Amino acid sequence: MSASYGSASARLMPGSEQIKVEMRNKYKKPTTLHCGAGSGYSLSVAACSVIALFLLLQLYSHLPQKDALSLEPRLPTSNHFRELEEVEEENIQMPPPRKRSPRAVKRKPKRPTTFIDEFLDETSQLRRIFFPDMKTAIDPNKGNDSFYYYPGRIWLDTDGNPIQAHGGGILFDEKSRTYYWYGEYKDGPTYHAHKKAAARVDIIGVGCYSSKDLWTWKNEGIVLAAEENDEIHDLHKANVLERPKVLYNEKTRKYVMWMHIDNVNYTKAHVGVAISDSPAGPFKYLYSKSPHGFDSRDMTIFKDDDGVAYLIYSSIDNSELHVGPLTEDYIDVKNVVRPILIGQHREAPALFKHQGTYYMITSGCSGWAPNAAMAHASESIMGPWETMGNPCIGGNKIFRETTFFSQSTFVLPLPGLPGYFIFMADRWNPADLRDSRYVWLPLMVGGPVDRPLDYDFGFPLWSRVSIYWHKKWRLPYRWNE
Numbered sequence: 510m511s512a513s514y515g516s517a518s519a520r521l522m523p524g525s526e527q528i529k530v531e532m533r534n535k536y537k538k539p540t541t542l543h544c545g546a547g548s549g550y551s552l553s554v555a556a557c558s559v560i561a562l563f564l565l566l567q568l569y570s571h572l573p574q575k576d577a578l579s580l581e582p583r584l585p586t587s588n589h590f591r592e593l594e595e596v597e598e599e600n601i602q603m604p605p606p607r608k609r610s611p612r613a614v615k616r617k618p619k620r621p622t623t624f625i626d627e628f629l630d631e632t633s634q635l636r637r638i639f640f641p642d643m644k645t646a647i648d649p650n651k652g653n654d655s656f657y658y659y660p661g662r663i664w665l666d667t668d669g670n671p672i673q674a675h676g677g678g679i680l681f682d683e684k685s686r687t688y689y690w691y692g693e694y695k696d697g698p699t700y701h702a703h704k705k706a707a708a709r710v711d712i713i714g715v716g717c718y719s720s721k722d723l724w725t726w727k728n729e730g731i732v733l734a735a736e737e738n739d740e741i742h743d744l745h746k747a748n749v750l751e752r753p754k755v756l757y758n759e760k761t762r763k764y765v766m767w768m769h770i771d772n773v774n775y776t777k778a779h780v781g782v783a784i785s786d787s788p789a790g791p792f793k794y795l796y797s798k799s800p801h802g803f804d805s806r807d808m809t810i811f812k813d814d815d816g817v818a819y820l821i822y823s824s825i826d827n828s829e830l831h832v833g834p835l836t837e838d839y840i841d842v843k844n845v846v847r848p849i850l851i852g853q854h855r856e857a858p859a860l861f862k863h864q865g866t867y868y869m870i871t872s873g874c875s876g877w878a879p880n881a882a883m884a885h886a887s888e889s890i891m892g893p894w895e896t897m898g899n900p901c902i903g904g905n906k907i908f909r910e911t912t913f914f915s916q917s918t919f920v921l922p923l924p925g926l927p928g929y930f931i932f933m934a935d936r937w938n939p940a941d942l943r944d945s946r947y948v949w950l951p952l953m954v955g956g957p958v959d960r961p962l963d964y965d966f967g968f969p970l971w972s973r974v975s976i977y978w979h980k981k982w983r984l985p986y987r988w989n990e
């Protein structure tokens with residue numbers, strides 16, 4: 510771990526040295542003025558210059574501290590990185606058990622309530638801890654807490670509306686040097702299609718937001734919209750559209766979106782594909798299919814350094830994941846697929862790469878309820894993949910065992926900060942899905958893994974993946990320069 514932040518600060522230090530040198534030279538300048546002239550006139554000019562310089566220095570030393578500080582180069586230092594890796598504890602207590610009538614107790618003895626029950630219970634006294642109200646919203650228009658992430662708080666866009674980009678992912682568009690965040694636009698009523706069905710919101714479409722700084726997000730609108738009337742269309746509002754992700758294809762110059770397409774009972778289990786000429790859409794829906802002939806539910810796509818892209822999806826009733834390359838135009842899969850993490854029952858895959866190794870975060874399968882994340886690693890994207898354990902650090906035991914009450918959706922690399930990523934997750938609110946929250950946290954790759962691995966023969970091939978809990982955090986100053 511220290512190696513990664515050490516190298517980042519080493520890389521950035523020369524810049525700060527350069528600024529200091531320039532400042533020194535600037536102050537040297539007046540002392541060299543006309544020194545060789547030797548005349549009385551030059552002497553008086555020199556004396557005046559010294560007095561003027563003295564007065565300037567006096568004035569400068571009386572400037573308010575804030576202004577003085579602003580002359581300091583504000584580059585990331587190893588301290589800023591250490592802040593990200595601080596282990597922050599949480600101390601939430603179970604509320605006392607609620608009073609029940611003796612008759613109710615006799616009829617149905619109550620099993621012990623868990624934190625997950627409290628989390629899912631709309632009337633719980635802990636509700637405001639997990640779902641703080643509008644008063645604490647992250648608001649780019651207020652700017653008083655600029656660039657701070659507060660996992661779980663409502664996050665407003667530049668129009669002042671809660672961001673609707675659930676189960677989402679981020680594309681960095683090289684052409685416009687802008688980040689685009691795509692996700693499920695769930696701003697409708699939550700209901701159950703039938704008694705046993707999971708909570709749902711009708712498809713509205715895929716929301717898209719743009720940002721230069723990963724904190725201030727402008728709503729670009731719904732870039733792929735539901736079909737209101739055509740009942741046999743995949744995007745008919747009564748169906749399911751989840752986890753949209755977008756990649757740019759250099760060869761075709763198209764933005765390609767992949768998503769999970771399903772029916773109300775999640776028995777269709779398809780992937781859908783849409784394309785656009787612009788990152789901000791509109792996207793044209795192409796089709797859906799069972800990739801490689803298999804069922805496909807939670808999914809993601811990943812573009813490798815060589816431009817080859819891959820589809821990764823939960824399959825065989827979520828019992829394993831499948832991975833296979835996309836065609837060159839990214840609008841279909843090739844006829845190549847490998848099963849991975851067989852029998853491990855993982856979903857919500859979020860894949861990333863560091864120093865030639867592939868890493869992935871997944872969740873368990875428990876509907877909208879949170880569960881423990883796992884980190885996995887592999888030398889080849891096609892596997893075999895190894896499970897390294899729970900990447901969550903800090904909070905408390907229940908925070909770590911519930912991925913901080915959230916579920917993985919994407920891991921975003923931070924250019925210029927090798928080894929550092931943003932872990933993006935959803936804190937689902939099944940009672941009101943539109944009010945689901947975002948949990949963004951720093952993810953670091955480094956240090957030894959926690960447990961012996963299957964294939965390492967005592968020489969671990971990969972490093973630990975760590976996701977650090979923070980109530981409030983921000984990226985280092987000028988992280989993107």
Ligand code: DGJ
Pocket residue numbers: 676707751752807856857875876877916
């Ligand atoms: C868990 C998945 O990860 C979500 O995307 C969603 O499909 C829910 N299950 C539905 O219960």
